Amino acid sequence: MPEYKAPIRDMKFVMQELLDCDSHYQKLGYEDASLDMVDAIISEAAKFTEQVIAPINQSGDAQGCTWNDGVVTTPDGFKEAYQQYVEGGQPTLSQSEKFGGQGLPHSLNIAIGELTSAANHSFAMYPGLSHGALATIEAHGSEQQKNTFMPKLVEGTWTGTMCLTEPHCGTDLGMLRTKAELNDDGSYSLTGTKIFISAGEHDLSDNIVHIVIARIPGSPEGSRGISLFIVPKFNVTEVGEVSDRNAVSCGSIEHKMGINANATCVINFDGAKGYLIGEVNRGLNCMFTFMNAARLGVASEGVAAAEASFQGALAYAKDRLQMRSLSGVKNPDGPADAIIVHPDVRRMLLTQKSIAEGGRALIGYLAQLVDIGHASTDETEKANAETKMALLTPIAKAFLTELGLECTSHGVQVFGGHGFIKEWGMEQLMRDTKISCLYEGTTGIQALDLLARKILGSKGAILKPFGAEVTAFCVENAGNEAMQEFIQPIMTFGGDWQKMTETLGLKAMQNPDEIGAASVDYLMYSGYLTLAYFWAKMVKVAQEKLAAGDDDKAFYEAKIKTARFYFQRILPRANGHAACVANGADSMMALDADDFVF
DSSP: OOOOOOOHHHHHIIIIIISOHHHHHHHTTOTTOOHHHHHHHHHHHHHHIIIIIGGGHHHHHHHOOEEETTEEEOOTTHHHHHHHHHHTTGGGTTSOGGGTOOOOOHHHHHHHHHHHHHHOHHHHHHHHHHHHHHHHHHHHSOHHHHHHHHHHHHHTSEEEEEEOOBTTBSSOGGGOOOEEEEOTTSOEEEEEEEEEEETSSOSSSSEEEEEEEEBOTTOOSGGGGOEEEEEESEEEOTTSOEEEEOSEEEEEEOOOSSOTTSOEEEEEEEEEEEEEESSTTOHHHHHHHHHHHHHHHHHHHHHHHHHHHHHHHHHHHHHOBOSOOTTSOSOTTSSSOBGGGSHHHHHHHHHHHHHHHHHHHHHHHHHHHHHHHHHOOOHHHHHHHHHHHHHHHHHHHHHHHHHHHHHHHHHHHHHGGGGGSGGGSHHHHHHHHHGGGTTTSOHHHHHHIIIIIIIITTTTGGGHHHHHHHHHHHHHTTTOGGGHHHHHHHHHHHHHHHHHHHHHHHHHHHOTHHHHHHHHHHHHHHHHHHHHHHHHHHHHHHHHHHHTTOSOHHHHHHHHHHHHHIIIIITTHHHHHHHHHHHOSHHHHOSOGGGOOO
């Protein structure tokens, strides 16, 4: 199994040098988030991921979770590791001090989430969903609900889930059948079955707080009639203590392609007591608080997968001897050269490196927008941040997970036949990462959200704040000769992006299927361009550091060389997506359903 090492140097580069987190935190009033404090927290998180949860990643995959009459047991070592996670205070980092949290920036917690996911994807999912449950209760719950549920969720002794999907409906949540009937005491009785519930049952925490969508009898059909509820595994007293068992049970756990050490559950509600969050029939609106928080976390999983696979592949490529370099012997004392000298292996390694590092910059940027949304007192700044988040979240979620999966495939390929063997751990990374392209909205759903609801729905207005930022950067560096190889492509692709959007809007007015036919290619084009912008920004920082005579010369030179690879070998992929968009929906929709035969 690859020995995971937290990429602390690159994390510091992104947070401190590229995004100037120190000024960002001080401006928003995060006075405790000094550089020394941030460094200490990241160092402790790195130690935990490297020494505690990375070593149980492969064994957890092999052992998996077990189900026995509704009781789920996690693999060996997981319960002890989770206890250390709680004792170390990690769940409390970015939570409100009012409920026992440390009140530190959300961006710091998101950065640490990458480490946890890269070291052990299955483990990371147990506490990961709690953040969404907390965000939902804090944003939409009553004061009594906050005081009852948040303290234990914040400290991590309770965990949270979200329960959306049912056996007969996946993305189309308006088809749900779970019902919620009003009780005399103002609570509700929920009955129904939810499936694919990550961490829906386990032995790590004292209670599990399910955030559940259901329909109150008499509500409108479809998504307009969805309400949202808190349904705990164990009922809770008014002072927030665990009471008797609620009518919530785990009917089974799924046998999956990957993330085997995380329990993906069928959860049955048999008249379970629940509490309405927010207003009746406004559940989907409230649920988006959970889903948006989760989508950024999943985007980070794509970065984590790329990083972990890169580390494993790089170590192997430096050690594995196969064939001689076509440009001359590089290892005269050995029977062959290390495979890292071969151009095709370099292609795969640099793809992994450029996606991991570029994706880390994008996630860091989005994480700071989350901070602004939570802590800024400037309403204009908050609105600007929320608009950028609305645009970039579906791009980050879909684009980074698709490329994260590609990077894990490259990791297997670098190992050759050994990559297909379980003992090396590379195939596990690929299996575990595929789910990231699926949950919290598949790539296709994210693409429709981006193109139909966000861009065309706003008549392009949602593009303006981020587009203005990118344009300003290009104008600012127009006279910098050393930046032209990076600035000019951004301007060209950016202009084409705008024209593509306008053309699609006109075509969609004539044929709505043009939206669905173009959406994934449009999103991927947007992703390649967005990452190019962040790579250009990183080049600018690296050039300034080199000009100032910084001692870490090799690091900054590698940044510029990796950026050049991205612009020359990865960004051109966007042209293929543009061609697909331009070719329209006709060939895609030409066959009737009955013509699909085998």
